[in-house]
Amino acid sequence: MSEFSKVAGLTGMKDTLPPETAHWQRFEAIVRGWLAAYGYQNVRIPVLEHTRLFARGIGEVTDIVEKEMYSFVDRLNDERLTMRPEFTAGIVRSAIEHNFLYDRPRRIYAMGPVFRHERPQRGRYRQFHQVDVEALGFPGPDVDAELIIMLARLWRLLGLQDIRLELNSLGQPPERAAHREALVRHLEAHLDILDDEARRRMHSNPLRVLDTKNPAMQAMADSAPRLFDFLGAESLAHYEGLCVRLQDAGIRWTLNPRLVRGLDYYNLTVFEWVTDRLGAQGTVCGGGRYDGLFELLGGKPAPAVGFAIGIERLLDLWLQSQAAEPTPECQVYMVHQGDAGQRQAAQLAEQLRDAGLAVVVHAGSGGFKSQFRRADASGACVAVVIADDELERGQATVKWLRAADAPDQQETIAFGRLAEQLQQRI
Ligand code: ATP
Numbered sequence: 001m002s003e004f005s006k007v008a009g010l011t012g013m014k015d016t017l018p019p020e021t022a023h024w025q026r027f028e029a030i031v032r033g034w035l036a037a038y039g040y041q042n043v044r045i046p047v048l049e050h051t052r053l054f055a056r057g058i059g060e061v062t063d064i065v066e067k068e069m070y071s072f073v074d075r076l077n078d079e080r081l082t083m084r085p086e087f088t089a090g091i092v093r094s095a096i097e098h099n100f101l102y103d104r105p106r107r108i109y110a111m112g113p114v115f116r117h118e119r120p121q122r123g124r125y126r127q128f129h130q131v132d133v134e135a136l137g138f139p140g141p142d143v144d145a146e147l148i149i150m151l152a153r154l155w156r157l158l159g160l161q162d163i164r165l166e167l168n169s170l171g172q173p174p175e176r177a178a179h180r181e182a183l184v185r186h187l188e189a190h191l192d193i194l195d196d197e198a199r200r201r202m203h204s205n206p207l208r209v210l211d212t213k214n215p216a217m218q219a220m221a222d223s224a225p226r227l228f229d230f231l232g233a234e235s236l237a238h239y240e241g242l243c244v245r246l247q248d249a250g251i252r253w254t255l256n257p258r259l260v261r262g263l264d265y266y267n268l269t270v271f272e273w274v275t276d277r278l279g280a281q282g283t284v285c286g287g288g289r290y291d292g293l294f295e296l297l298g299g300k301p302a303p304a305v306g307f308a309i310g311i312e313r314l315l316d317l318w319l320q321s322q323a324a325e326p327t328p329e330c331q332v333y334m335v336h337q338g339d340a341g342q343r344q345a346a347q348l349a350e351q352l353r354d355a356g357l358a359v360v361v362h363a364g365s366g367g368f369k370s371q372f373r374r375a376d377a378s379g380a381c382v383a384v385v386i387a388d389d390e391l392e393r394g395q396a397t398v399k400w401l402r403a404a405d406a407p408d409q410q411e412t413i414a415f416g417r418l419a420e421q422l423q424q425r426i
């Protein structure tokens with residue numbers, strides 16, 4: 001027994017190990033190709049930002065800012081810092097700071113971990129990952145449509161079905177203000193059935209009260225005045241402009257007038273892609289337009305629209321529709337005997353890698369039997385043996401580990417021809 005106790009990982013923060021990491025890498029490769037096909041370029045921003053960026057950018061009265069952020073005071077200089085709970089605020093901060101979009105509009109994306117202190121459950125973690133895509137400097141609705149059409153393409157590339165699009169328009173601030181008045185009146189008229197959270201929010205963020213999951217408040221929420229009914233001609237034209245382009249692309253959606261999304265900064269277009277296959281956490285992607293955010297964060301006003309995909313949920317859905325094939329560690333496993341055998345094997349392995357093959361040289365001790373067990377476990381299709389006989393003759397023994405690869409199982413190949421021979425046949 002060790003005198004030291006184990007240190008466990010944190011609740012809600014997952015380790016991802018092989019073979020699961022192979023799915024992540026496959027997914028990331030598909031995503032990068034897909035983004036490149038639409039001209040979106042990668043940006044990388046820090047995990048830590050000033051707390052006030054998110055408080056202002058996301059909104060004080062939101063789930064994220066009220067209770068989900070990992071914030072702390074930096075002991076060295078007393079600054080209040082927060083681990084990013086989403087990308088958009090940081091991306092806008094960065095674009096303002098580097099004058100990144102004022103010469104021309106930009107299509108960009110970021111990928112990586114975000115942090116929210118939520119109750120962990122399936123599809124809800126405290127560290128999770130997003131693909132975040134933003135089109136900065138475009139008023140739309142053409143670009144709003146582009147983003148949704150490109151998501152439909154990603155679902156096709158991944159072979160995903162059973163994923164549906166919900167759309168809404170949140171209009172512009174004056175329309176929201178008029179709706180808000182009507183909504184607060186409606187909430188006040190139903191004060192007796194509002195829960196504590198709803199009462200607290202009915203004046204600060206009444207739209208979010210409609211987002212409630214409390215069954216006792218559903219009827220009240222259903223009969224509430226709809227923001228969509230308060231939209232003026234321009235907002236409706238923007239929405240119509242989006243709809244015709246989705247129709248052009250053969251994309252179907254449902255208008256969900258209750259869709260408001262969790263963040264404060266949205267206007268006009270908001271959307272979510274939802275599936276029924278993941279239980280309660282069925283939203284795999286959410287996005288919308290946030291034309292006011294640049295100004296709110298101290299920049300020159302600029303229109304913008306974007307979305308974030310939750311990678312854990314999307315992979316969960318993807319792997320349900322895929323036969324998860326184990327990914328081999330390597331193609332060739334080198335088995336050897338003695339010091340000279342190991343050194344020859346290591347040299348040959350470098351030649352095989354020059355020829356583009358993935359090679360593992362057995363390391364550590366072990367007789368042939370245990371080395372072959374490792375070769376099998378590695379998923380390699382061929383084992384190359386370098387023992388005394390092989391060294392003496394200058395020929396490797398090559399064993400095909402999966403019968404389908406070669407009927408005659410075993411052969412010898414001169415060291416000098418090994419790379420070329422294996423490259424041709426694997
Ligand atoms: P939800 O309604 O599920 O809480 P949200 O509105 O808070 O979602 P967004 O801020 O829009 O989520 O984040 C974009 C996407 O990130 C979501 O659609 C979802 O797929 C994913 N996501 C959000 N929170 C989590 C989490 N705690 N764990 C894993 N994925 C998450």
Ligand code: MG
Nearest residue numbers: 063064118262
């Ligand atoms: Mg949330």
